[in-house]
Amino acid sequence: MQTKAYGAQKAKAPLAPIAIERREPGPKDVALDILFCGVCHSDLHTARGEWPGILYPCVPGHEIIGRVTKTGKDVKSFKEGDIVGVGCMVESCRTCEPCQHDLEQYCEGPNGFTGTYNGAAKGGLPNTFGGYSKHIVVDEHFVLRIRHKEHQFAAAAPLLCAGITTWSPLKHWKIGPGQKVGIIGIGGLGHMGVKLAHALGAHVVAFTTSPSKKSAALELGADEVVVSKNRDEMNAHAGSFNFILDTVAASHDLDAFTRLLKRDGALVLVGVPEDPHPSPSVGTLIFGRKSIGGSLIGGIAETQEMLDFCAERDITCDIEMIAMADIDNAYDRQLKSDVKYRFVIDMATLT
Template structure:
């Protein structure tokens, strides 16, 4: 099936209209007419080949919300006309211990990304949500039950939402827990909303005094400007869990020293240059943990979407036409967005 898309032909060429070939709908497949697609920093890393193993032409986009237009003969979960979502994965081995435990994001042979193919960089390319339609195995298609006028703002939940939800759930953020969220951007603003809705006492960390009021509006109980040594010292040894969403190299010790006995800090951002090596003593003397986490499994992604629909949670977004993607990337690099761009895919279809 020939499908309109926006693609980068090389790392140095701007995204432009391109026609891709989608596979015919197989017995287990769902064909989706894409309504909205969120813009993730991973999209930019990919189309600029800032990570190894990038395939070109590159069609990015893994925060997809759309309407089912066709289903295969064996599909049971989704019907034509239903509103659905697709996140960062479109396949995995389905048989390894991780997949068997509904943790497809940790598939041992590696999952297949919604774009740029298998995580190893080998095998066929895949094309993401900067396109008019997509065909995905039903196992990796999620039900979206948000109201019609929330669908665009629900799209970033498929990456930014699940990337923060998964560690918050795994480290049991909830009532009686003091949870820190470092960074107030596309990921951090979702982390604050979700930790608050889960019932935790939420402290937001920012380097910018100007974001203090924004963080409170998002649901933070307290806001700390991390450049202020006195504000940081006042919280020493008091956190059960810290979710660190910052994707720039920085001193981790200033945050691990805020953890209590058996506290953990989880990193979900990948910096361009490695963080300075953390102090081992800082971890040893209170049995603190430094961990990492990526996206989430299909089951927990569905749980997150259902939780967000029930609690009226969406991302804070700015809608753009497909034709403005390069300007959006330029603004994203300057952090000039509160807090996520979402593409209205009608603009691609009309192009």
């Protein structure tokens, strides 16, 4: 079936209205009208052809909130009218060891997980199309229940990526009361890291290169704010952190932060820089049994856990709503970090 969308026909081309094909819902499928779609940095990199292997036309968007319009005959968990979410994945092999342990993001099947956009599509379609569209059809397994209040739906959309990307490492490294946690970067990911670490009961220290962001970080829930360019402020925290989450997607010196870890502390990376980080000092890691790790989004069960946790505590992303036609301007502003902290598209503006 055909639906309206907004996408790029080739790399570097402005996004524009296009018509795309969606498969007819199968027995296990859920069809939904999209209400809101968050704007992720991955959308920009994909639409503008800055990563390899991009298929065109490209319709980005993997932070989707919508209303169910139809369900397949075998769907048990959702019904028409439900408010649901779709995140970064719409399929995985479901048989490999990670999938069997609710870690679909690490699927070891032949093609890994299927991305919500720019992935291998079902039904003979060339590639998956994301949330910059009126409608989408997704297998029930990859649909998430949204329990936020109606006025929070738009601000809940980025939880499907920014929320789970920060929640998953915080949970895996068992962050909670009595622990000192650092969050590097106060952007789309970092601001959610601060909110979630605070809600989990940790003592939260936000790291920023901009002194002007201090008050904003405190308002988000940070207990302290450190300007990482200030050597005295950094030295005052040496050897004191259980865990530091690095959300910055630009190359930088990791040694400055591994020095701040306690024995057995971990620095975990979720931002992927265009150029590699400088090689870290092995000695700093060895003399303290410290580690540098990484984390990729989260599984479906873990994402539902995060959404329920946030709904119970009225946690949402700080957003700026935009119309669909303003997406290229939003991308340009993203590159300048000119947003607090996530753009969300009102899909009613896609006409």
